Amino acid sequence: MEVVESHPDHFQVEVLTAGSNADLLIEQSLRHQPNTVVIGDAQQYQKVMDALDPQGIKVYSDGAIADVVTMEGIDLVLTALVGYAGLLPTINAIKAGKNIALANKETLVVAGQLITSLAEENAVNIYPVDSEHSAIFQCLLGEWQNPIEKIVLTASGGPFRGREREFLRNVTKADALKHPNWDMGAKITIDSATLMNKGLEVIEATWLFGLRLDQVEVVVHPQSIIHSMVQFNDGSIKAQMGLPDMKLPILFALSYPKRLPTDFPRMNFTQYPQLTFEQPDLQTFRNLALAFEASDKGGNMPCVLNAANEIAVSEFLKERIGFLEMSDVVETCLSKMPFIKTPSYEDYVETDKETRIKALEIIN
Numbered sequence: 001m002e003v004v005e006s007h008p009d010h011f012q013v014e015v016l017t018a019g020s021n022a023d024l025l026i027e028q029s030l031r032h033q034p035n036t037v038v039i040g041d042a043q044q045y046q047k048v049m050d051a052l053d054p055q056g057i058k059v060y061s062d063g064a065i066a067d068v069v070t071m072e073g074i075d076l077v078l079t080a081l082v083g084y085a086g087l088l089p090t091i092n093a094i095k096a097g098k099n100i101a102l103a104n105k106e107t108l109v110v111a112g113q114l115i116t117s118l119a120e121e122n123a124v125n126i127y128p129v130d131s132e133h134s135a136i137f138q139c140l141l142g143e144w145q146n147p148i149e150k151i152v153l154t155a156s157g158g159p160f161r162g163r164e165r166e167f168l169r170n171v172t173k174a175d176a177l178k179h180p181n182w183d184m185g186a187k188i189t190i191d192s193a194t195l196m197n198k199g200l201e202v203i204e205a206t207w208l209f210g211l212r213l214d215q216v217e218v219v220v221h222p223q224s225i226i227h228s229m230v231q232f233n234d235g236s237i238k239a240q241m242g243l244p245d246m247k248l249p250i251l252f253a254l255s256y257p258k259r260l261p262t263d264f265p266r267m268n269f270t271q272y273p274q275l276t277f278e279q280p281d282l283q284t285f286r287n288l289a290l291a292f293e294a295s296d297k298g299g300n301m302p303c304v305l306n307a308a309n310e311i312a313v314s315e316f317l318k319e320r321i322g323f324l325e326m327s328d329v330v331e332t333c334l335s336k337m338p339f340i341k342t343p344s345y346e347d348y349v350e351t352d353k354e355t356r357i358k359a360l361e362i363i364n
């Protein structure tokens with residue numbers, strides 16, 4: 001919303017949605033006067049209605065998100081729902097011909113094949129909002145014809161970088177929610193601590209940029225200044241750099257192909273005399289290895305990975321399982337769920353549902 005506010009001549013908000021934070025939705029809607037809002041939590045509907053209906057703003061609840069994204073006045077849909085919930089609204093928006101600014105990486109993880117072919121059929125562009133993928137997208141400007149040898153996704157390493165399994169056994173929810181560089185929601189912050197976030201991003205990158213898994217490399221870069229890199233077939237490497245601030249990738253997804261002026265803080269290289277790089281520790285942070293495995297198997301396995309992880313993270317946040325057990329849940333689900341080589345949309349829905357049941361069985 002800050003990005004939109006900084007460029008009122010370029011952007012107008014048509015629809016706003018929220019899960020359960022009615023107060024923030026109301027505050028933002030009073031500022032931006034959207035045509036329509038959706039509050040996911042039905043219990044908050046009346047409160048939002050009372051505040052916004054007198055303003056002439058239409059208010060819907062619950063499942064309406066999947067419909068409102070198709071509204072005529074919309075040019076671009078920024079999908080930033082958390083997890084699997086982003087899938088159906090994104091599919092509907094693509095079918096309605098809306099360009100997508102994708103902040104919901106789980107959509108491509110779960111159903112990359114389906115989403116990318118739908119986007120192609122409907123001549124829809126998917127602009128990455130994830131900072132790493134925005135970096136790669138920016139490195140590729142003017143290079144569309146040139147073969148990529150590989151991409152290097154940078155990872156901060158999260159709050160437990162360099163730690164061993166024995167230490168991780170007893171870390172708390174509060175420890176895991178302290179990210180060193182980025183200020184984000186709970187799900188993605190836990191995913192960053194387990195490196196599952198990087199695993200999901202690897203899968204996301206293969207779909208967004210049409211890459212084989214062996215063309216994606218992960219390097220831990222604790223300063224989060226290089227947001228990711230592309231290596232071309234002549235060996236040249238391009239990197240996109242800057243201070244870690246999500247406003248920049250969000251703005252670029254909204255303003256592409258233009259760059260709009262900002263007053264965001266500028267980077268001073270002399271304040272970062274050392275940029276360092278190290279291998280990710282796949283033995284300690286097994287989620288990253290599991291994501292590579294799921295992507296390599298393909299079919300519905302990334303969908304299994306995602307559903308098992310969503311349950312594992314939510315149970316960890318309820319303090320019902322420990323930090324290391326999150327990987328156990330994902331690994332067991334990957335080995336137990338039936339494999340479907342070319343899933344339909346219904347297969348994804350079924351896989352997601354069954355995996356959640358299985359994951360809860362394993363935990364209980």
Ligand code: MG
Nearest residue numbers: 130131132201
């Ligand atoms: Mg990211």
